[in-house]
Amino acid sequence: MIQKVESNGKVQYRYRVYYTNSYGQRKQYNSKLYDKKKDCQHDEAVFVARNGTRCTITFYDCALAYAESKKDRVKYRTFRDIQMFINVKFKHWHKAKMTDITSAEIIRYFDKLNYATETKGKIFNTLNSIFKYAKLHFKLKENPMDVIPRFQKTEEEIIKKLDYDQRIWVPEEFIRVEEQIPDRYWQYQILLHLLYWTGMRKNEAMSLTWKDIDLNKGFLHIWRQYELETFQWKTLKTTNSRRNIRLDKETINQLQSLRDYYSNKYETFDESWFAFGGLKPLSTTQLDRIKNKAEQAAGVKHIRVHDLRHSHASYLIANGVNIVKVSRRIGHSSISMTVDTYTHLLEDSEDDIINSINQKNQDLNKT
Secondary structure (H helix, E strand, O other), rough: OOOEEEOOOOOEEEEEEEEEEOOOOOEEOOOOOOOOHHHHHHHHHHHHHHOOOOOOHHHHHHHHHHHHHHHHOHHHHHHHHHHHHHHHHHHHHOOOOOOOHHHHHHHHHHHHHHHHHHHHHHHHHHHHHHHHHHHHHOOOOOHHHOOOOOOOOHHHHHHHHHHHHHHOOOHHHHHHEEEEEEOOHHEEEEEHHHHHHHHHOOHHHHHHHHHHHEOOOOEEOOOEEEOOOOOEEEEOOOOHHOOEEEEOOOHHHHHHHHHHHHHHHOOOOOOOOOOOEEEEOOOOHHHHHHHHHHHHHHHOOOOOHHHHHHHHHHHHHOOOHOOOHHHHHHOOOOHHHHHHHHHHHHHHHHHHHHHHHHHHHHHHHHH
């Protein structure tokens, strides 16, 4: 039951419910005060659903409770996607009881979606997670998603992804692109240079502060990431992402010129400043724009900024660097992930193995 409470001219709301606890005792619960009636109603529905003997919660109340549980556990972009799916993609289920939504209804819903398989997969996973949350917290007996098969990529989508995964620049192409970047964007040129010659993820590089870079010893330390949307520091996705990366001489020289620029121009310069941007990181949108214009001017194929990472790993593997070292340098979660990503290059590298075996057999036949 929702109660209106007025105090000093301010109207607030609270709810009072009776429930039976796990010992069979009849209890009364009085909630905190809420400024908004709809927030009070939502929490009342969640409380009743958690403490009842059967699932009574609506899809919308359950979905909001699920979203709240993920808020501090996922990246901001992921949380934003969850909210969008709930408020837009699942709007027609808002008033439905969780127990009334059937597998057949969900299948019809997905049949009408005209999205790429990857997007439909994200929607599927979010919806599945909401029903799992209802089973865990709101006494839902069955998850209707359990009998629905996951989406498989079409042949066209697989080929397109393979094409994207193999789009890289060799060093000569990257140098041509660098030469086309206008002088006024020299900080972005250094950032692109760092991405190409270290294989770092874009956000890892954007998150670097001068405390993380040791130019004397020639390495940088990756141990956290800055979330641009929330202006907060976050932990890295995997433990292997936390690593030290050795730097080549040219990259060290370019970073030194960037640091000298900050320290000479700004009296308030501090080691906690971002390496690329100073008090706040450079614009990622501008980075993409500058890279795209430079590649057009250089006459090279289009690749994403993320593909600079693939370009670096491919360059190392093509030049005989051990796959384990490559995996550690680029911060993959496992060596198997590196092997799966660069299988086409590893197959080419077996020529050295066969040549070595053939040479050994020739030497043995001579003796």
